[in-house]
Amino acid sequence: MSEKKSPKYDFRGARFAGGFAETVKGDQIGGIQHNYAASEKQSLEDAALEIQRLLKLLEKTNPTATEAEQKAFVTAAIPPSLRQRVVGALQSGGRAAIEEFLDSPYVNVVMAIIKDWQSTE
Secondary structure (H helix, E strand, O other), rough: OOOOOOOOOOOOOOOOOOOOOOOOOOOOOOOOOOOHHHHHHHHHHHHHHHHHHHHHHHHHOOOOOHHHHHHHHHHOOHHHHHHHHHHHHHHHHHHHHHHHHHHHHHHHHHHHHHHHHHOOO
16 A cells, blocks of 8 residues: 655645745745735725725715825714724734725725724724
8 A cells, every 4th residue: 555645835824925845045036925814804804895885985975086085084984983993903913904995996095084083093
């Protein structure tokens, strides 16, 4: 009988950005990887999707709302405790994290809203 080989590497729970190399020579770079704590990422995702949902709702009732009106509407609808969590999660994850969850027309507005929250806290 042939002997069962055990794997040389244990990749359980590993996260890759680019690839894997046993020996790296020169300037090989695998890529950029953003690691977020699961709860942080979930909190940021939930908040981003809620803000997007609110913006879509406002778009239906007031399609010509200015950015200032959009900010005011969303800020009034989101409780301060959630705003603080979003600001904290964004500082950890950055814009790339927000862009993962949102439809592109809403990214800039959502980022502007969160920046306002950062400056008022």
